[in-house]
Amino acid sequence: MSSLDNSKPNLLSGMQPSASSLHLGNYLGALVNWVAMQKDFNAFYCIVDLHAITVPQDPFELRANTRRTAAQYIAAGIDPAHSALFIQSQVPAHAQLAWVLNCITGFGEASRMTQFKDKSQKAGAESASVGLFTYPILQAADILLYQPKAVPVGEDQRQHLELTRDLAERFNTRFGETFVMPQAHILKETAKIYDLQVPTAKMSKSAADPKGLINIMDDNSSITKKIKSAVTDTDGVIKADAVNKPGVTNLLGIYSAITGESVLSLEDRFAGAGYGVLKTELAEVVIAAIGPIRDRANELMSEETELDRLLALGADKANAVAEATLAKVYERVGFIKR
Ligand code: TYM
Numbered sequence: 001m002s003s004l005d006n007s008k009p010n011l012l013s014g015m016q017p018s019a020s021s022l023h024l025g026n027y028l029g030a031l032v033n034w035v036a037m038q039k040d041f042n043a044f045y046c047i048v049d050l051h052a053i054t055v056p057q058d059p060f061e062l063r064a065n066t067r068r069t070a071a072q073y074i075a076a077g078i079d080p081a082h083s084a085l086f087i088q089s090q091v092p093a094h095a096q097l098a099w100v101l102n103c104i105t106g107f108g109e110a111s112r113m114t115q116f117k118d119k120s121q122k123a124g125a126e127s128a129s130v131g132l133f134t135y136p137i138l139q140a141a142d143i144l145l146y147q148p149k150a151v152p153v154g155e156d157q158r159q160h161l162e163l164t165r166d167l168a169e170r171f172n173t174r175f176g177e178t179f180v181m182p183q184a185h186i187l188k189e190t191a192k193i194y195d196l197q198v199p200t201a202k203m204s205k206s207a208a209d210p211k212g213l214i215n216i217m218d219d220n221s222s223i224t225k226k227i228k229s230a231v232t233d234t235d236g237v238i239k240a241d242a243v244n245k246p247g248v249t250n251l252l253g254i255y256s257a258i259t260g261e262s263v264l265s266l267e268d269r270f271a272g273a274g275y276g277v278l279k280t281e282l283a284e285v286v287i288a289a290i291g292p293i294r295d296r297a298n299e300l301m302s303e304e305t306e307l308d309r310l311l312a313l314g315a316d317k318a319n320a321v322a323e324a325t326l327a328k329v330y331e332r333v334g335f336i337k338r
Contacts, residue, residue: 011146011150014046015031017049023214024215028254029190029192030152033185041148043084045084047069048139051088051139052065054129068297080310090315095138096326097144115156120132137167147179149182151182151184151185152185156202158186161182168180190257196214196247198231200246216290223287227283231247232275233247255285
């Protein structure tokens with residue numbers, strides 16, 4: 001994307017560089033869609049380091065994780081020559097628009113965000129930062145700067161997308177038509193990948209037990225070990241039933257998401273086989289899908305100068321669009337142009 005293709009709608013999404021690896025939930029819930037959608041959209045893919053520092057980060061690790069995240073995006077198939085792949089802190093308009101949006105967000109409205117409630121409970125109410133509280137408003141700024149039609153995310157982001165739409169509508173009503181209404185793009189089948197040890201909880205980097213999540217950067221033997229020790233149940237029947245058999249249901253869902261084979265067909269094919277057989281095959285399927293991404297990401301990580309060059313290119317593309325939106329916003333709210 002040398003410049004925007006006006007015949008295509010815009011798209012934006014982002015992930016936090018807050019771990020040394022993305023996990024299978026990030027990959028199946030979001031990244032796979034990002035890759036598929038980049039051809040039909042002017043796509044903006046952001047590494048949200050400003051969001052990452054809403055909880056404490058080691059500066060050395062943050063820099064490394066930011067590059068690692070970029071490497072995983074590219075290794076999974078994001079084409080930096082076509083899509084804008086960039087680091088949020090390299091585009092100052094994100095923080096600038098967030099401030100304006102902070103000022104039209106109700107305190108009660110922000111207090112109702114469930115992700116803040118969950119995360120602040122974990123951190124302890126007293127140690128949760130104000131940045132964590134305003135996190136969804138920065139996310140709204142990320143989105144609205146690029147006038148995107150679609151925002152491909154997992155189910156856990158639905159409430160933040162609703163807030164973004166509310167803020168866009170409020171701003172448009174108060175100051176005149178400025179923002180395009182973004183639409184969450186959530187695929188039912190991969191909207192929520194569950195923890196392998198606690199299959200009623202979503203797979204998350206803050207999992208209590210590291211065996212619960214599969215990381216893109218995991219080596220093959222730890223992927224196999226984690227899948228083999230996934231929690232199931234004792235009746236031995238391979239059937240999807242989210243209420244009574246969440247563990248097996250999750251394994252079938254992951255299998256189906258990766259291979260495209262329907263859960264019904266998997267149930268048929270594995271009928272009478274034990275969980276061990278399902279797990280062994282699933283481990284092979286997962287390794288075949290993410291192993292090459294891990295290996296390519298490791299190669300890209302060793303070409304740091306090239307990675308930084310690609311990210312700077314992405315930041316230039318993103319800045320051009322973001323600055324234009326911010327200029328419109330500043331003018332609408334009554335700021336004097338220098
Ligand atoms: P983050 O980094 O927590 O998650 C990145 C993406 O992965 C999806 N995801 C999942 N999908 C399915 N199953 C899971 N277990 C699972 N875990 C995570 C998330 O839904 C997300 O799509 N707030 C965002 C980051 C962000 C953003 C944005 C996203 C900041 N600004 C603007 C979209 C647009 C987040 O928490 O990402």
